[in-house]
Amino acid sequence: MLQQLAWMITIVLVAMLGLVFLIISRKAGRRMDYQPIQEKWYRIRKIWFISLVSVMVLATVLSLSRLPYDQPTEAASSVKEVDVKGYQFYWEMSQEEFIVGEPIQFNVTSMDVTHGFGIYDENFQLLAQTQAMPGYTNKVHYTFEKPGTYQILCLEYCSVGHHQMIKKIVVKPKNGGSEHGGK
Numbered sequence: 001m002l003q004q005l006a007w008m009i010t011i012v013l014v015a016m017l018g019l020v021f022l023i024i025s026r027k028a029g030r031r032m033d034y035q036p037i038q039e040k041w042y043r044i045r046k047i048w049f050i051s052l053v054s055v056m057v058l059a060t061v062l063s064l065s066r067l068p069y070d071q072p073t074e075a076a077s078s079v080k081e082v083d084v085k086g087y088q089f090y091w092e093m094s095q096e097e098f099i100v101g102e103p104i105q106f107n108v109t110s111m112d113v114t115h116g117f118g119i120y121d122e123n124f125q126l127l128a129q130t131q132a133m134p135g136y137t138n139k140v141h142y143t144f145e146k147p148g149t150y151q152i153l154c155l156e157y158c159s160v161g162h163h164q165m166i167k168k169i170v171v172k173p174k175n176g177g178s179e180h181g182g183k
């Protein structure tokens with residue numbers, strides 16, 4: 001579907017390029033006064049330059065402010081720290097049940113080779129991820145917004161048992177309620 005769209009866009013762009021070449025080659029024979037053309041395109045170039053710079057500044061400001069590198073704003077004491085260790089071929093976690101709305105910091109490392117720590121929701125949507133590397137601890141901050149069963153999957157091919165590295169974790173509703181909210 002997307003590939004077809006990409007093909008169509010490519011064909012249209014190639015056709016447009018061809019048209020431009022055709023027009024230029026037809027005009028090439030004619031003599032024209034160069035001065036006004038130069039002035040006109042210098043003006044257009046200046047406007048183009050200013051618009052490009054504005055777009056880039058805007059995009060930089062908007063995208064930088066959304067980088068997930070900031071620390072959680074909550075007081076450090078309210079952040080739940082969870083230790084995660086990757087092994088060939090399973091995950092070991094200091095905690096496997098969580099509560100909606102509690103900010104969590106996963107401290108992710110590996111006890112053998114590099115694994116990929118990925119948190120997926122029930123629709124197999126990736127919510128957060130980092131590398132699980134031997135000798136390092138990578139921190140991921142995440143706050144679950146819905147109760148339910150989530151899955152930890154390995155995102156880095158780590159040898160024959162890679163696909164077995166699945167761990168289910170449970171997120172319970174706030175206020176210590178029952179698990180009916182997850183359905």
Ligand code: CUA
Pocket residue numbers: 086087089114115116154155156157158159161162163165
């Ligand atoms: Cu661990 Cu793939």
